[in-house]
Amino acid sequence: MKKIFTVLLLAVFMLAQFSMASAATVAGDAAITAIPDFSRAAGVDVDWAATGMAAGTKNILMWSREYPAAAYAMSECQLVATINGTSDASGTFTYDFTTTALALANGDQVEFTITVDTDDCAGAPTTPAADSVMGTSYVDINPVNGIKANPPSTSGVPSALDTASCNTFEYWSLVADDYFLPAGTVYSGFDKWVTHVTGTFAPPAPEGPTSNLLSWKFTFPATASGTWSASATAYDMAGNPINATFRAAVNVIPAELADCADFTDTAGHENEVYVRYLADLGLISGFADGSFGPDNTLTRAEAATLFEISNGYDETLLPTSAPAGCDFTDVAASDWFAGWVWQACDDGFMNGVGGGLFDPNNLLTRGQIVTIMNNVANTAPSGGFLNTGNIMNFYWGFGSPFPVREAAWTDVAVGAYYATPVIEAYGLGIADGTSETTFSPDMPVTRGEFAKMLYRALSIP
Known part of the structure; x- marks a missing residue:
C-alpha cells in the first residue's frame, strides 16, 4: 500500500467563503465585527464591539450553533465581557468549542451572534432568535x-x-x-x-x-x-x-x-544543487572539458543512458545485442549508446518512434521525459536508485491520478499521450511548469531540468 505523508505532510486544507452578515446590532448595541473564514475545531477568534449601551453593568454574551440547527441553545452561550453600559467596548473573544455541546465535523458551518443581558449565561432570560446570525465560520479540523x-x-x-x-x-x-x-x-x-x-x-x-x-x-x-x-x-x-x-x-x-562534484559551468545555476548532488552519486556526468552543460538539450540516447545508470547498470551489465522487440535500424552495436538503448527498451522505459527506429540523436521534450518517468514508475526496476523507496515509486499513479497539487494547463490537451504523466510529475513536485498556465510539453528538456526532475523523483520520502 502506498504511503501517504502524514508527518507533514499528509493532511488536508479547506477553501470556502465565510459569509458575514452586516454588523447589525442586537439589543444593547453589540455586534460581531469580524470572524475568520475558517476555524479549528478547538475554537475561533471573534472580534466584537458594543456601543451606546444604557447605564449599568451589562454582560456581552456570544452564542453559536451548528448550521442549520433550528435555534441557539443555552449550552452554546459563552460570556464575552462584563462592562459598564455607559462605556463603549470592543475586543477579540476566543469562542471555545471544547466547552460547548457542539459536535463538530470537518466542513461544518458554525453561526454566531451576540446579545446583551443583565445576567451571565446561567441566568440569561432568553436565547437569541434562530435568524439572528451575525457571522459564520467553517470548521477545518484536518491539517495539510x-x-x-x-x-x-x-x-x-x-x-x-x-x-x-x-x-x-x-x-x-x-x-x-x-x-x-x-x-x-x-x-x-x-x-x-x-x-x-x-x-x-x-x-x-x-x-x-x-x-x-x-x-x-x-x-x-x-x-x-x-x-x-x-x-x-x-x-x-x-x-x-x-x-x-x-x-x-x-x-x-x-x-x-566534502564538496559535491563540481563543473565549470554550474556555479549559480538554478539547478546547480541537483546537478552536483547526482554527479556525486555517479548518476550523471559532464563533458571532457569539465563542463556539464546545464542549459544544453538532452537526446533520447542520453536519457536512456541516465535512466539505466539510475537503475543500477554499468557498461559491463548491458546487452551486447538487441533483445527481442528492441532491434532498431538506427542503433548499431558499435554505437556508444547501443547497450543503454537496448536495456531501456527491454525494461519498458523507452520505446521506438515507429518504423523500426529509435531516433537516438533526436532531442527529448519535456512531455517525453515525464512520459518516460511514467513508464519507469509503472514497471519493476531491477535495482539501483530506481528500486529504492523513492517519491516516484511511492506516489506515482496513486489514485488515477491523485496529485498533491494541480494546475490548469493551457497547452496540455486532454488525451495527449503525455497528459497523465504531466499531471503526475507536476502534482508530485517532480516537474515544474514554465509558467502558471503552461507546461510546454513540446519544448526540449535541458540537462539541468532533467537533473532536477531526477533528483526529485529519486528523493526519499
Whole structure:
C-alpha cells in the first residue's frame, strides 16, 4: 500500500467563503465585527464591539450553533465581557468549542451572534432568535497532507536518520489542504511554513516559504560538527499544523563536509544543487572539458543512458545485442549508446518512434521525459536508485491520478499521450511548469531540468 505523508505532510486544507452578515446590532448595541473564514475545531477568534449601551453593568454574551440547527441553545452561550453600559467596548473573544455541546465535523458551518443581558449565561432570560446570525465560520479540523522528501539514497536507513552524500543538498516538501479529501469537501487552504534547525550553524531560509512547495537547500560548512536536525511545520489557514522531520539529531559525518562534484559551468545555476548532488552519486556526468552543460538539450540516447545508470547498470551489465522487440535500424552495436538503448527498451522505459527506429540523436521534450518517468514508475526496476523507496515509486499513479497539487494547463490537451504523466510529475513536485498556465510539453528538456526532475523523483520520502 502506498504511503501517504502524514508527518507533514499528509493532511488536508479547506477553501470556502465565510459569509458575514452586516454588523447589525442586537439589543444593547453589540455586534460581531469580524470572524475568520475558517476555524479549528478547538475554537475561533471573534472580534466584537458594543456601543451606546444604557447605564449599568451589562454582560456581552456570544452564542453559536451548528448550521442549520433550528435555534441557539443555552449550552452554546459563552460570556464575552462584563462592562459598564455607559462605556463603549470592543475586543477579540476566543469562542471555545471544547466547552460547548457542539459536535463538530470537518466542513461544518458554525453561526454566531451576540446579545446583551443583565445576567451571565446561567441566568440569561432568553436565547437569541434562530435568524439572528451575525457571522459564520467553517470548521477545518484536518491539517495539510502531502510529501516530504530527503536526498536520494540507497542506504535503506529511515529518511530522518540518513546522511547526505556530500555537503550541498535539498530537503523539500509539497503539501495541500485538499489532498485526499473527497470532492466537495470545504477546506481552508495552505497558509505558511515554519522551519526549525538545531545544530552548529544556521542555514539559509527556505525558498518560496509562502508556497505549498518548500525547497530547502543546504550547504554544510567545513566547521559543521555534532548532531544536527532540520524540520518544517506546515499550517493551513485554520491554524492546523503538521510537522515533517527531515533529519533527527544525526551526527555530521566526514562525507557531508566534502564538496559535491563540481563543473565549470554550474556555479549559480538554478539547478546547480541537483546537478552536483547526482554527479556525486555517479548518476550523471559532464563533458571532457569539465563542463556539464546545464542549459544544453538532452537526446533520447542520453536519457536512456541516465535512466539505466539510475537503475543500477554499468557498461559491463548491458546487452551486447538487441533483445527481442528492441532491434532498431538506427542503433548499431558499435554505437556508444547501443547497450543503454537496448536495456531501456527491454525494461519498458523507452520505446521506438515507429518504423523500426529509435531516433537516438533526436532531442527529448519535456512531455517525453515525464512520459518516460511514467513508464519507469509503472514497471519493476531491477535495482539501483530506481528500486529504492523513492517519491516516484511511492506516489506515482496513486489514485488515477491523485496529485498533491494541480494546475490548469493551457497547452496540455486532454488525451495527449503525455497528459497523465504531466499531471503526475507536476502534482508530485517532480516537474515544474514554465509558467502558471503552461507546461510546454513540446519544448526540449535541458540537462539541468532533467537533473532536477531526477533528483526529485529519486528523493526519499
